[in-house]
Amino acid sequence: MAAASPKVGNGFPKVTRTAKVVIIGGGMAGISAAQRLKTAGWTDVKILEARDRAGGRIWTQRLGPNTIELGANWIHGSEGNPIYKLACDHNLLKNAARLQTFNDRYRLRGDTFLPGGQVIDREIVQEFLEMYEELIEECSDFFLQKKTPQHPDESVGNYLEQEFPKRLGLSYDNDDVKRLKMNLFKQHLKQETFTTGCHSMKEVGLQAFGEYVSFAGGNINLPDGYDTVLDVLLKDIPPECMLFNKQVKCVLWDQMVADNSSAERHSQHAISIVCEDGEIFKADHVIVTVPLGFLKKHASTFLQPPLPEKKLRSIAKMGFGVVDKIFLEFEKPFWEAGSPGFQLVCKEDETDPRCPQEWYKKLYIFYVDPKAPNTVFAWLSGEEALHMEALTEEEVAHTIVQVLRRFTGNDDIPLPQRLMRSRWGGDPLSCGSYSFIAVGASGEDIDTIAEPLYSQHTREPVVQFAGEATHRQHHSTVHAAYLSGQREADRLIHMCRA
Known part of the structure; x- marks a missing residue:
C-alpha cells in the first residue's frame, strides 16, 4: 500500500522535497530554478524544453575559430551582478585575449x-x-x-x-x-x-x-561563449532531469479528483502538463519560464483554467520586441x-x-x-x-x-x-527577443505577471512564473532570468516542511 500523502491542518498535501516539480522551459530561468532546487535536496524535478538544446535565448554557436552569440551577448555590469560572480568564481573570464568590455x-x-x-x-x-x-x-x-x-x-x-x-x-x-x-x-x-x-x-x-x-x-563579453555560464549550472542538474523536444501545449492546473470514499478533494500531483506530442506529465508544482512573447500569443489557451483577467491585462500591456x-x-x-x-x-x-x-x-x-x-x-x-x-x-x-x-x-x-x-521574431518559441515597459504599462504589471497562481483548494502556489520579464528591476537581461528562477525555487524551498 502506498504511503499516505503528508497533510496539513485542512487535510491538503503539504510542500515537501519529494513533491513533483515540472519546469517549463530550459533557458536561464528554468535552469536556475532547477539548479537551486536540486542543490537544496529536491528529488523530483524535471525541465521540459521545447528545443533540442538548453539555453533558450542564450544561443552560442561555434564555427571553426568563431564563437558567435546569436542570443544574449553581454554580462550587464560587474558590481553585484550574479552572472558576473558565477563567471569569476568559475574562472570563465581568464581568456584575456578574447575578453571585451564596453561602457x-x-x-x-x-x-x-x-x-x-x-x-x-x-x-x-x-x-x-x-x-x-x-x-x-x-x-x-x-x-x-x-x-x-x-x-x-x-x-x-x-x-x-x-x-x-x-x-x-x-x-x-x-x-x-x-x-x-x-x-x-x-x-x-x-x-x-x-x-x-x-x-x-x-x-x-x-x-x-x-x-x-x-x-x-560596464558590459562584459564572455571570452569563451555565454553558454559557459549555463554549463556551470547544468553540472548540478542530472541529465535525466531535462527532457528536450518537449513542447508544452497546455497546463491543466486546478483539477479535482475523487478519493476512495468518492468525496472530492485536491490530489497530490494534481497538475497535468500536456505536451504537443501527446505525452502528459503530472506535477504538484509548475514553474513556467516561457518568454513573454510566447505568453502574449498563447496566454488565453496555455493554462486551463485561464489566467486571471488582471494577469492577462498585464501580459498584454507589457512590451516585447524583436x-x-x-x-x-x-x-x-x-x-x-x-x-x-x-x-x-x-x-x-x-x-x-x-x-x-x-x-x-x-x-x-x-x-x-x-x-x-x-x-x-x-x-x-x-x-x-x-x-x-x-x-x-x-x-x-x-x-x-x-x-x-x-x-x-x-x-x-x-x-x-x-x-x-538570428530570427527571434519568427521563432514560435520566443515570438521576439526581450521585454520592456511600454507606454501605459508599469513595474506593477511585471509584478502581476510574476505572481503565482494558487489552487482554490490549497494554500500553496501551484503555478509559478519566472523569466526576464518577471523581474521588475532587471527585466530584459540574463541576470533577471537567473534571479527570477532562484526566486521561484526559493518560494518552494521556504515553504518546505521536511
Missing part, C-alpha cells in the same frame, strides 16, 4: 562615418554623447524622483525628441556641428531601440523607464586592426527610413568581437528586423555590403564568405 549603453570608441567615408571628429561625438546621456538620465529620473510627465502616457521617444533640439539650440556650436549632432541624435534613437528591445522609443513609457536598475561596471543580430565573416578584415567597431550616421534627408523596405537604414553600429576573427556584427530591431528575417541570406549580405561601401568610401569591400543571423 554603459554600449558606446563605441571606434570611428563614426558619414556617407562617403567622412569620419566625424571624436570630440564632437563625445560632446554629443554627454548631452545625450544627460537626457537618458532625465528619463530615468521621472520614476526615480517620482516626477510626473506632462502627459500621463508620454513616451521616452517623444521626450527625447522634444528636449534634445532645445538643448542643442542653447549650445555655442556652429550650424554645421549642430546638424552633425542632430544626425547623431537620430541615429542614437535607433540604437536605443535595440538596447531597450522595441521598434521605436515612442513605444517605451517615460514614467516607468527608471524602473530598470543597471549594475555598474532584436536580431547579423554576423558577416570576411576572408580578411577591412577595418583597422584593434578597432572595437564603427558607427554609421545618415545625413538629414536619410534619417527617417521608409519602414520596413529601407530596413538597412536602421543599421547603425557594427561591432568587432575578438571571439570571431574577421567578423563584424550589427543589431537590427523592430519592424525592420522582422522584414530582414524574411529575406534570403544573399539579399541581406549584398545590401549590408552596399551600405558599408557607401559609408566607409571603400568600394573594395567584398561580399562576406559567410553570413549568420
Whole structure:
C-alpha cells in the first residue's frame, strides 16, 4: 500500500522535497530554478524544453575559430551582478585575449562615418554623447524622483525628441556641428531601440523607464561563449532531469479528483502538463519560464483554467520586441586592426527610413568581437528586423555590403564568405527577443505577471512564473532570468516542511 500523502491542518498535501516539480522551459530561468532546487535536496524535478538544446535565448554557436552569440551577448555590469560572480568564481573570464568590455549603453570608441567615408571628429561625438546621456538620465529620473510627465502616457521617444533640439539650440556650436549632432541624435534613437528591445522609443513609457536598475561596471563579453555560464549550472542538474523536444501545449492546473470514499478533494500531483506530442506529465508544482512573447500569443489557451483577467491585462500591456543580430565573416578584415567597431550616421534627408523596405537604414553600429576573427556584427530591431528575417541570406549580405561601401568610401569591400543571423521574431518559441515597459504599462504589471497562481483548494502556489520579464528591476537581461528562477525555487524551498 502506498504511503499516505503528508497533510496539513485542512487535510491538503503539504510542500515537501519529494513533491513533483515540472519546469517549463530550459533557458536561464528554468535552469536556475532547477539548479537551486536540486542543490537544496529536491528529488523530483524535471525541465521540459521545447528545443533540442538548453539555453533558450542564450544561443552560442561555434564555427571553426568563431564563437558567435546569436542570443544574449553581454554580462550587464560587474558590481553585484550574479552572472558576473558565477563567471569569476568559475574562472570563465581568464581568456584575456578574447575578453571585451564596453561602457554603459554600449558606446563605441571606434570611428563614426558619414556617407562617403567622412569620419566625424571624436570630440564632437563625445560632446554629443554627454548631452545625450544627460537626457537618458532625465528619463530615468521621472520614476526615480517620482516626477510626473506632462502627459500621463508620454513616451521616452517623444521626450527625447522634444528636449534634445532645445538643448542643442542653447549650445555655442556652429550650424554645421549642430546638424552633425542632430544626425547623431537620430541615429542614437535607433540604437536605443535595440538596447531597450522595441521598434521605436515612442513605444517605451517615460514614467516607468527608471524602473530598470543597471549594475555598474560596464558590459562584459564572455571570452569563451555565454553558454559557459549555463554549463556551470547544468553540472548540478542530472541529465535525466531535462527532457528536450518537449513542447508544452497546455497546463491543466486546478483539477479535482475523487478519493476512495468518492468525496472530492485536491490530489497530490494534481497538475497535468500536456505536451504537443501527446505525452502528459503530472506535477504538484509548475514553474513556467516561457518568454513573454510566447505568453502574449498563447496566454488565453496555455493554462486551463485561464489566467486571471488582471494577469492577462498585464501580459498584454507589457512590451516585447524583436532584436536580431547579423554576423558577416570576411576572408580578411577591412577595418583597422584593434578597432572595437564603427558607427554609421545618415545625413538629414536619410534619417527617417521608409519602414520596413529601407530596413538597412536602421543599421547603425557594427561591432568587432575578438571571439570571431574577421567578423563584424550589427543589431537590427523592430519592424525592420522582422522584414530582414524574411529575406534570403544573399539579399541581406549584398545590401549590408552596399551600405558599408557607401559609408566607409571603400568600394573594395567584398561580399562576406559567410553570413549568420538570428530570427527571434519568427521563432514560435520566443515570438521576439526581450521585454520592456511600454507606454501605459508599469513595474506593477511585471509584478502581476510574476505572481503565482494558487489552487482554490490549497494554500500553496501551484503555478509559478519566472523569466526576464518577471523581474521588475532587471527585466530584459540574463541576470533577471537567473534571479527570477532562484526566486521561484526559493518560494518552494521556504515553504518546505521536511
